[in-house]
Amino acid sequence: MELHSTKQKQALNELFQEADLLSSTQIRDQIVGQLYRKSHQLVKEGVSFTKNKFDHRTEKLDAIFTSPVFGFPIMLVMLGVVFYLTIAGANIPSSMLAELFGWVEGYLTLFFTELNAPDWLHGVLVLGLYRGTSWVISVMLPPMAIFFPTFALLENYGYLPRVAFNMDRLFKTVGAHGKQSLTMAMGFGCNAAAIMSSRIIESPRERMLAILTNNFVPCNGRWGTLIVLASLFMATGFTGGMKTIVTTSVIVGIVLFGIIITFLVSWVLSKTALKGVPTHYTLELPPYRKPKFFDTVIRSSLNKSWSVLVRAVKVAAPAGILTWILANIQAGDSSILLHIVQFLDPLGQAIGLDGFILMAFLIGLPANEIVLPILLMGYLSTGALIDVDGIEDLKKIFIDQGWTWLTALNMMLFSLLHYPCGTTLVNIYKETKSAKWTFWSFIIPTGIAFFVTFLIAQLARILNWV
Amino acid sequence: MGLSKKISLFEGEKGNIIKITDLNIDGIMRRRLLDLGFVPGAYVEVLRKSPLGDPVAFRVSNTSIALRKEESHKILGELV
Amino acid sequence: MSNFRIALCGNPNTGKSTLFNALTGLKQHTGNWAGKTVEMKKGVYTYKNDQYEIVDLPGTYSLYSNSLDEEIARDFIVFGNPDITIVILDATALERNLNLALQVLEMTNRVIICINLIDEAEKLGININEKLLMRRLGVPVIKISARNKTGIPMLLDTVSRVISGVIQCTPFQIEYDEETERKIKILEPMIDRIVGHDISARWLSLRLLDGDRQLFEQIEERKARNREVLINGATFHKTKTGIK
Ligand SMILES: Nc1nc2c(ncn2[C@@H]2O[C@H](COP(=O)(O)OP(=O)(O)OP(=O)(O)O)[C@@H](O)[C@H]2O)c(=O)[nH]1
Ligand SMILES: [Mg+2]
Numbered sequence: 001m002e003l004h005s006t007k008q009k010q011a012l013n014e015l016f017q018e019a020d021l022l023s024s025t026q027i028r029d030q031i032v033g034q035l036y037r038k039s040h041q042l043v044k045e046g047v048s049f050t051k052n053k054f055d056h057r058t059e060k061l062d063a064i065f066t067s068p069v070f071g072f073p074i075m076l077v078m079l080g081v082v083f084y085l086t087i088a089g090a091n092i093p094s095s096m097l098a099e100l101f102g103w104v105e106g107y108l109t110l111f112f113t114e115l116n117a118p119d120w121l122h123g124v125l126v127l128g129l130y131r132g133t134s135w136v137i138s139v140m141l142p143p144m145a146i147f148f149p150t151f152a153l154l155e156n157y158g159y160l161p162r163v164a165f166n167m168d169r170l171f172k173t174v175g176a177h178g179k180q181s182l183t184m185a186m187g188f189g190c191n192a193a194a195i196m197s198s199r200i201i202e203s204p205r206e207r208m209l210a211i212l213t214n215n216f217v218p219c220n221g222r223w224g225t226l227i228v229l230a231s232l233f234m235a236t237g238f239t240g241g242m243k244t245i246v247t248t249s250v251i252v253g254i255v256l257f258g259i260i261i262t263f264l265v266s267w268v269l270s271k272t273a274l275k276g277v278p279t280h281y282t283l284e285l286p287p288y289r290k291p292k293f294f295d296t297v298i299r300s301s302l303n304k305s306w307s308v309l310v311r312a313v314k315v316a317a318p319a320g321i322l323t324w325i326l327a328n329i330q331a332g333d334s335s336i337l338l339h340i341v342q343f344l345d346p347l348g349q350a351i352g353l354d355g356f357i358l359m360a361f362l363i364g365l366p367a368n369e370i371v372l373p374i375l376l377m378g379y380l381s382t383g384a385l386i387d388v389d390g391i392e393d394l395k396k397i398f399i400d401q402g403w404t405w406l407t408a409l410n411m412m413l414f415s416l417l418h419y420p421c422g423t424t425l426v427n428i429y430k431e432t433k434s435a436k437w438t439f440w441s442f443i444i445p446t447g448i449a450f451f452v453t454f455l456i457a458q459l460a461r462i463l464n465w466v
Numbered sequence: 467m468g469l470s471k472k473i474s475l476f477e478g479e480k481g482n483i484i485k486i487t488d489l490n491i492d493g494i495m496r497r498r499l500l501d502l503g504f505v506p507g508a509y510v511e512v513l514r515k516s517p518l519g520d521p522v523a524f525r526v527s528n529t530s531i532a533l534r535k536e537e538s539h540k541i542l543g544e545l546v
Numbered sequence: 547m548s549n550f551r552i553a554l555c556g557n558p559n560t561g562k563s564t565l566f567n568a569l570t571g572l573k574q575h576t577g578n579w580a581g582k583t584v585e586m587k588k589g590v591y592t593y594k595n596d597q598y599e600i601v602d603l604p605g606t607y608s609l610y611s612n613s614l615d616e617e618i619a620r621d622f623i624v625f626g627n628p629d630i631t632i633v634i635l636d637a638t639a640l641e642r643n644l645n646l647a648l649q650v651l652e653m654t655n656r657v658i659i660c661i662n663l664i665d666e667a668e669k670l671g672i673n674i675n676e677k678l679l680m681r682r683l684g685v686p687v688i689k690i691s692a693r694n695k696t697g698i699p700m701l702l703d704t705v706s707r708v709i710s711g712v713i714q715c716t717p718f719q720i721e722y723d724e725e726t727e728r729k730i731k732i733l734e735p736m737i738d739r740i741v742g743h744d745i746s747a748r749w750l751s752l753r754l755l756d757g758d759r760q761l762f763e764q765i766e767e768r769k770a771r772n773r774e775v776l777i778n779g780a781t782f783h784k785t786k787t788g789i790k
Contacts, residue, residue: 011739011740012740012766015733015762016754018732018736019755023729023754023756023757027726027729027756028496028497028500028757029506030722031722031752031755031756032505032645033506035649035720036641038644039640039641042679042682042683047640047672048673048675051670051671055670062513062523066517066523067517068515155578155579160577165532166516168532169516169520169521170518196584197584199584199613199614199618202498278536280495280536280537281521281537282498282499282502282533283531284502284532284558284579285530285532286529286530286579286580287666288578291578501607502607502642503641503642527642528640528642
């Protein structure tokens, strides 16, 4: 066998040597040149143009979407509009779902009492599994069911490459690749999928930048948290349409902050661990194409909604059970959950949060969707069971736990900046095949999350804002 | 020869049509550019600059491709 | 009932995933930008009692890979042994798209060329004479609109007829300049000896002249792996019987 492979290698080397002698630098040009000449000839013979062959609609639209004056404002407005639609549209279905699940829960409890089921069984199944899952669904599902189709329409229309075109200069300045805008746009849907999409970036260095910073784009799993907190704590005092607008502005602000952090981190990495100059870049700008409205909307909302449901059941259900168990098994004078919370509390307080919140982020590692539900279950396990019927009732729970606007803001920032979810980390490892870089992709965001929230908390306290 | 002066794609003004003569780029990028149709002899139209001036979009073999300054100023051609 | 395997390749953003969805009823994501699909995705459809496994590939500008997604596509076309390779072309940018099609024709001989986005082309007043292209290229050329699902029955029928041999493909081979042709003639027999007949030696010569050594190293690697599987398989067998 050995003999065979060495012989084979020898033959291959001979072949390479021969090829080196024959090859010249121009040969590629000649080959492609001749291919193009042939293509050109085929087109000349086989294709006829009856109209002016250029697509003027695309040109006119590009004059607007990539205009020096309107290009950037339009991107901001698009971002705002997508979020506005999501928040405004999700509001009512969310509370309806929450009400529905709450109503069903009443019957479930009744059913368990009828059966004389033990308390722990009711606790695990209804208060743990059922609540965890149903909260995830009612908080997450409606925004997704609106965001995904809206985004899919923009995507199929052809707007994304224009964003990459407009933003490229900024990415070049920080040493990154212009197609990072595209991977970031994918991140709004799901960071784990966005990590895969970074394959479109040819250069390994710039691809790594895109991977390491993708997490600073809030994925759908984090939106529920962001939207709920923004509307409960940032838009207080506003009602109706104004409330939605304020909430939207806060979310857009958070997203912009994430983008700024992305640029900063890319810039620092380009100067340090991932030193190098931007390599080549080509970007195709396809013609705008009207998407098939119903196909796109139905497919993206149903398809995604279904996968969200599946994910919710897969992750939220066990996490819900786990939280309930932790909260109900006593160790010494209090539950295991409380021990953990007490242990984390000093750290939490230092960054304007508390032990419960940090615990929720820890248990939420597999999926960001479950952070808020876990947090609520944690809070509820401490006091009398409150019935949570609407999103507004949540605020009461938070306030009872000593929340202020600072807690909400910092939790939003921590959610934006902290480590990627488990699935994303797995994908980062698969794509980079490097434990070292996977580790850094965990440490960098987490470090920044602690740093930023710590700074804000200290500042707010020193200046007596809270 | 000598009929028109050579300019780089980057120097082209919006609406200019340039016939490519040389590609002063090597390696992977050269291949990529060739694959996209930036072959010597091809006609390229300057479409528009991005809001911050760079990259610039070009029409080549009936598609629109954006290139950064670093590359586009190494592609030379004659103004037609 | 037999199984066949079809590869779906083409430039980025030409509607491969849209066609894939139309054929398989699956829900690959689509988007109007180059690089939406970055992974292979398999799906199945049946036609006239035969089962076809169809593989949606990332888009690629040429068979020379530059980025990981393109490499995945190229490797499947080269090593995946599809029974048929469908090349999807964008009707509104045929010149660049044909560049890839010509390369695929050099590499394998069961090819169907599918001109997609024909609805867009019609809007722009682009008329394509597919009969002429078919004669010139020596393989079936079919006009479709994957999104509006026109031309699909014709495509399915052609696929089955190419596989059953009713339609014979004689893919057009581009004739290069004399010097290149001379070089190809020198390398071809050497490659034939080393690599075997699985992959077109002419095409490999061109790749080699182009400086693509990596491709050859990959071929060797694959062969070595195959051998290993054979050997390990054999030893596994022995120990198993030994225990007996
Ligand atoms: N008008 C029209 N649009 C189409 C047709 N086929 C596809 N599209 C649109 O073209 C865009 C690209 O389609 P995809 O199927 O994602 O293209 P792809 O070849 O898979 O792209 P990559 O995965 O990036 O290589 C989408 O927005 C589709 O809706 C068609 O026949 N007509
Ligand atoms: Mg695709």
